[in-house]
Amino acid sequence: MTFLKRYLIAGLLVWLPLGVTIAVIKFLVDLFDQSLLLIPLAYRPETLLGVDIPGIGVVLSFLLILLTGFVVANFLGSKLVAIWESFLSRIPLVRSIYNAVKQIAEAVFGSGDQMFEKAYLIEYPRKGLWTLAFQTGTHQGEAQQKTEMGDTVNLFVPTTPNPTSGFFIMASRHEIIELEMSVDDALKMVISGGVVVPGIKNGKSKSKAEDSTVGSEPNLE
Structure with a gap:
């Protein structure tokens, strides 16, 4: 039975990390694919191409995040973000969640004194x-x-x-x-x-x- 245990553990060491990695990637792809809901149904890839292509939402999400960063990095964009955050700060529960997540994100992804x-x-x-x-x-x-x-x-x-x-x-x-x-x-x-x-x-x-x-x-x- 010792050799069965050895081969079983050796197999698990190969398939378990691979399976978890695939599951996480699939979860992220499915999550980013939800961004396709922002596009009108008539212009979505599955409507135009007649086939559902997984991962298109990843590209759309990347472009959306990049465009958002470009907008908020300038003076006018920063003013709009400040107005938006001022509005959120007036909502009790939303204020606590938003500020906590933002501070953590700034600590992890920010620069200088914020990381x-x-x-x-x-x-x-x-x-x-x-x-x-x-x-x-x-x-x-x-x-x-x-x-x-x-x-x-x-x-x-x-x-x-x-x-x-x-x-x-x-x-x-x-x-x-x-x-x-x-x-x-x-x-x-x-x-x-x-x-x-x-x-x-x-x-x-x-x-x-x-x-x-x-x-x-x-x-x-």
């Missing part, structure tokens, strides 16, 4: 236990001045496996440890719950999960 700049280790939830946190800023405000912490760092501590939730803390710089790993590697570690652990090789961060697949076979016993 996760560095990864740190902090002692939490008690001394001797460590977790990952991301720097979101170093600006000194009223809170830092009143606590007299000196040089502080604003940190976001994400939860696993959903890094979009978490909590914000202000920590003294001498009480935290700056990591050399990139923000992307740190996020992979958080999302995987520690399964993907970046290591140091030749001065560069490398995932141990990736390193273990090079030149050796997984231990299936």
Whole structure:
């Protein structure tokens, strides 16, 4: 029965990641295909061509996002966005959801002071236990001045496996440890719950999960 277990696990290691990848891609394609609903029925690809082509919505969504970015990047577009956000801020439930999602998106995709700049280790939830946190800023405000912490760092501590939730803390710089790993590697570690652990090789961060697949076979016993 040992060899059956070995072959079964070897097969799962091939088909399980492939199956999940295909399922996720299919979900995203189906989601983006919903953008075709913006086009009148008479002008949709399945009407004009007589056949449904999966993935057309991906192209349309890409163009729509690109056009939106082009519009809002100029002065007039930014004013329109400001008016729209001012309107949403007057709706209690919508305001909370919209602002939270926007701040997270700015932290992940933004630049400068709005993005996760560095990864740190902090002692939490008690001394001797460590977790990952991301720097979101170093600006000194009223809170830092009143606590007299000196040089502080604003940190976001994400939860696993959903890094979009978490909590914000202000920590003294001498009480935290700056990591050399990139923000992307740190996020992979958080999302995987520690399964993907970046290591140091030749001065560069490398995932141990990736390193273990090079030149050796997984231990299936």
